[in-house]
Amino acid sequence: MSTRMPTRIAVIDPNRERALLIVDGLREAGDYDIHLIGDAFSAAKALKDIDPDIVLVDLQSPTRDSLESVTRASGPLERPVAMFVDRSDEAMLRDAIDAGVSAYVVDGFAKERIKPVLEAAIARFHAFDRLRAELEATKQALAERKLLDRAKGVIMQAKSVSEEEAYAILRKAAMDQNRKIVEIARSVVTAAELLR
């Protein structure tokens, strides 16, 4: 059981994009038999069928607590799935938790085989975070540009000026009031809507 090849990994992550990123990362890291579980609530049942060597779980998942209770008996009549978090490399575990992932391994699993899996998962979790941050920044920039365009439109119409002149008015107001130009734009748009 502890030397089964290829290593069987269950990935529990309700976020589909990230889950696929992790699967990619694991495939690059080695030859693994990977199972994806999207719904963490039914993970307990799924895990019994899959019988994995390692379970990777996203820490954002609120149902991690339910998973925890499956890995340890909650009473004398319960049969646990008998998996535990490996603490032999505490620095790596800390990195993993910091990155947002935790790994449960089956009893007797060779420690050196955990490292590449966890490292691949950590790398992909970080990558996902960066992608998400970039996406947020891009969305934000786009929203701000739209706001600015609308504000310029309001000023152009109200004062019969060109787009460049409208922009200059906004920029001057921002400098005079020591505020960001997007905040001025937001005020202009809000005021225009109220005064319509």
Next chain:
Amino acid sequence: MSGDGEFITCAFIPLTDCAILVAAHELGFARQEGVTLALRRETSWSNVRDKLALGLVDAAHMLSPMPIAMSLGLSAMAADISAPILLSVNGNVFGVSRALAQRLREETGAVWGSDAAAVGAALRQVSRPLGRRLRIGSPWRFSMHTLLTRYWLGRCGFDIAGDIEFVVVPPPYMAEVLGAGEIDVFCVGEPWGSSAVARGVADLLLAGPSVWRAAPEKALGVSARLRDDRPEALAALIRALYRAAGWCAEPAHRSALAEILAQDHYVAAPSELIERALSGRFITGAGGDVRTVGGAIEFFGGAATFPWRSQAAWIASQLAWDEPAIEPARAMSVFRPDLYRAALAPLAADLPAASAKIEGSLAQSTEAASTAGVVTLGPDTFFDGSVFDPDAGAASMGATKNLTP
């Protein structure tokens, strides 16, 4: 102290009883003590445990049995954790599915009750015909929810091993899991019990204090590093939390507190639910009946923040049900009234003179010897009239007795 003063990170879970941590930060009590309290919201108790164990946070909002479970190596991530102050007493509520509520109404005439023995007997009556174990949702294995439920039902005729099973469900998901029919009963911290009623999937059964009138619910868990390497920072935090607790306990502040807690980065639940929870008012079912429960949640009154060693001993006695080797003395040493006293000395606060009490012996508010004179302790009775003497240990509670024939 210079700059930001002492920077302390603290994990918390979205519950009404994270109140004194939030108030310490939002109302400036931490700042006044030279502490920058950085609150980190978590989605699961496993995360709170792991981050505290691995030193990713300095302190945490914890279920009172958690520091004991971690320090005694009962839980997956063992670590030396101390509890130098309680964050709340009570605050939990029991509820049932609409289906089970219907049966209770039909067979016993009522759902909600204030007499835990009667409610327990009624639950026993309607659960027998199910032909399977009653499934009870609880936020965590090492929680007052699990311990109180086992204590209560064990003394109401239930065979703990054969008649019930606990299902771990995070508090905000209790309603969903109940509605999906995966559990029959829950014990959960507010506002998540009332939230389940508001969502039309639950009826409330009993308030937590009806089982034990003064149950230590949440404790501040601190890492060994904070405790040993930064004692002044910890002392400052304890003072800040003590003051914040006093503020939170004032009825006049409930509305403001509810508004603050309702925000998305804190509890993210409607402020009306939170305010009701703070006031001990419960809407128990679809009919809209409002019940008021005294002592539904305590932050400060009756020395609520005091980490009694006897409370730790009681927790140990209940954990012993499936951890027979647990040593009560070790459990008692996890709660640190000595650190609490030392921290509050500069405030000249009036604190209980003793560090342990006979749990369950106070039928009403009682004056007890304090450092400056007398302090008022609230009632702390168990529903079955038992008392727990920490020196005698579990033996003093007698065998789990059934209250129903």
